Amino acid sequence: MGQDKGYLLDNRQVEAGTRFKALAELFDASTFRHFETTGIAEGWRCWEVGAGGPTVPAWLAARVGPRGHVVATDIDVSWTGTAATEGVEVLRHDVARDEPPAGPFDLVHARLVLVHVTDRDAALRSMVRALRPGGWLLVEDADPALQPLICPDEYGPEQELANRLRHGFRRLLRQRGADLSYGRKLPRLLREAGLADVEADAYFPITSPACDVLEAATVHQVRDKLTAAGLATDEEIEQHLANVASGRLDLATSPMISAWGRRP
Template identity: 60%
Template sequence: MLATDINPAWLDPRGGYEVLRHDIVGDPPPQRGTFDLVHARLVLVHVPDRARALATMVAALRPGGWLLVEDADTELQPFACLDEVGPAQRRANRLRRAVRELMAGRGADLRFGRTLPRVLRAAGLVDVAAAGCFPVGGVACDRLETATVRMVRAELLAAGLTDDAEIDAHLAAVDAGELDLTLAPLISAWGRRPG
């Protein structure tokens, strides 16, 4: 098994798989036409040249191989807290709007998830299907929220979208379990390379 990323520091080198630094847009597939399965999770939504990245993934598949792409669609559900009952929930939603603004400024397509079936068919895949998942609450939502806010903190501050006090209060509320956080709906779409 092979895991690739433009920044492999996020991948665990002891995870039982080979780790390779790879730019999905700029580099050719690591092994052309040989993979039974290529999986990308929360990747294409962040890549400005999505069509080229997808073509690289399709080129890595053997004939009959499957591509599974999972990406968020934050336009389908833009809130961090569906039940905005108090200041902590309102703050969480303000920060979610700030993160969305930051993502859009980077070239992310906040509606990309819903396009996946069409995009996979346009890339030449067959037997295309999709499903959606909309998690509400729980450890996974809390962990992803915390990781996301910490990862983009400096950019949020530099853009003037929030301040340290708001971020610290939000992270404390998440850590204390005060919020029923949601994630953007995740659309999973898959298709098979003909042949």
């Protein structure tokens, strides 16, 4: 992802691959539906920003065909590199600081990227600048503040513990510059950036086996930071992980806001 130094969920950790797979299972169908909205066709040039895992670049490459081209960028390409197939160029790139890849592009897409970037305004300007006239920008980002509970149905101590740990995790995110209300701002920000035909919607899984996998991997990644900050004990984290593994928790994700617009 286009993360700054101190990004909480390090791509180099082994759990990152598990997280990318779970995120793909949860959100790829919604993302691909939004790609269809843009009218993506053979021959398009696409820039996938903060690609993370390989599934989205691979889908784009299959859709644009041999006459098209897909550039997949990330500040850490540890996992994106597996997407390097015919038609996909993988580049190490910081969307907030580096010049855009050689364009212009028919479609630029970023998912779960800008919420973590401190200079997200510069990143958004860079993506808009890379569009051809008539090209589409699709930005998808979470809005944890819209729904702060990982267990919306907080009916017992297991759910209360899950929600308390989630509050601690989001506190760590805020301390690293994440904007937990960013998703709702996307339609306005796309209009202010000069895009036309702006629309947005939200996708919000309430429970899924992939939500369980995502939560376990996330907690494993941040447990040391949670305990160091006094936000949870090792015992509480072990109990929560056991609760997740039991399959009895209905774990939700933050609402994913998808906003898209066209460069005039």
